[in-house]
Amino acid sequence: MMKTKIFRPEKRAVLIQGDQAVVEGALAAGVEFFAGYPITPASEIAEGFARELPKIGGKFLQMEDEIAGMAAVVGASLAGKKAITATSGPGFALKQENLGFATMVEAPVVVVNVQRVGPSTGLPTSPSQGDVMQARWGRNGDQEIIALAPASVTESYELTIKAVNLSEKFRQPVVLMLDEVIGHLREKIYLSTSDEIEIIDRKRPAADQDPDQYLPYQLTDDLIPPMADYGSGLKYHTSGLFHDQSGFPDGKNETAKLMQDRLHNKLHNNLDQIILYQKDIRKDDRVAVLSYGSAARTAISAVNTGRKDNLKAGWFKLQTIWPFAEKEVAELAAQVETIIVPELNQGQLIREVKRAAAGQAKVLGINSYAGELIKPEEIRALLEEVL
């Protein structure tokens, strides 16, 4: 296991923005490469890496656009580095093609999307959760994605570490979905000491691997092929076409099926490691407010103040939004009468909640999509209405 290059002997309280916490988290997780193109409200992430990466011998590349930024990150990952890029909605749209490529060639990368109001250039300095479905389905073809959504500066730090680890463990692109409020918010957080951080590195071939026998897309029991670094002596081909274990294109339907299933199952066999959430639902709570990202701050505030007035309400906060927590939401729907889903969009993840709830609970949305946070009293009013 590689040790982090950030040596921090004791816990330290700092005041930093969510964007800066992403930088701290990535460095703690062993990221050594950033490429991208600045965009509000994610520019502070690029600035942070530009300042910090050279200090640890890492590389920062400002590319000509977001497309090139994504391509460079995939290249760095194939060359063996933990790599990250950061953008906002319009740039996230541009990154989709190479994000699909990264999924196909199983390059571990992290893409940060600090969401602002769209469509198009929208409202650059206002928060949104409008890219939830773009993260899930923005690319062509059936495919899995992991997407995490921090709701605080502390979570921006912790979930960035988690995002890097998940990408490395599963050879899988991971999207980290902040929003403008979380990205720009300054909060007091405690940066962990070096030995508190679990770091996962991708599985590599054995040191004595015969170069002639190396299969870069080998079918292993855990469905995650050992990954050689480009330039390490083990040569291999990467292709966006369906490929066999050698990495070379193979147009056979059976090969495509095998690979599709492997890409799906390598995540779905391990959902317990991927799906992260927190909840506070009491036995007699009749309503649950289910949320993610900055909307969770409003939700938890409304529930906690409501409970002081004996409202029978609880909260459920998704930290992983993709893959969707189907089992957990189905269980929640069996437990409560109503699930309220506040979102900074016109209603995206609520579709998944309804699907998973399958009629067991009533599912109601509260939506703000013009650049403002949902206010606690708005959720409070709905809680009182349904209780």
Added chain:
Amino acid sequence: MGRYEIRLSGAGGQGMILAGIILAEAGVMVDNLNISQSQSYGPESRGGASRAEVVFDEDQIDFPKVIKPDLLVCLTQESFDQYGADLKSYGVIIADSGIDISEVKPEFKDNIYQLNILDLAAKEIGNEISANMIVLGIIARIIQTRIPVEFIKKAIIEKVPPKTVDLNIEAFELGFDLKLDKRSYIYGRI
């Protein structure tokens, strides 16, 4: 004790955002105090009304922005017109003397204090841009039972350019020593 919400408003360039960050940095030095700080961005921050917010609480801060301020500072007419009607019933408004407050909500008449902040900055310190440090001094006095004055001074020293430390501290102390009417009323609220 409990959640305390501060909103600082003024014109772009008056240093309200820096003042907000300094307050938050000082709060970080207090053990077991949680801090959330946010500010207006973009077109809002270039001229027009500029806004910084600081929320602190010994408990976890759920909603990270100001819901209704306990303490509101307004340095310009525009910021007063925009934010002056939003205050807790027991909150405090500190407004610059240049602001026409005749249209203040009747229920806030006893909660508003006018101080000649900009004028003092120009005449006593010799530079209107030190108004934000005077504001910090005033706030430091009000919240000193939650965030010690020394921590705010320390945060100022860490945040302002080294050459300007003396002048900024001078402005801070000027604000701290300002006589507030019904001062006990204000103290009672923190």
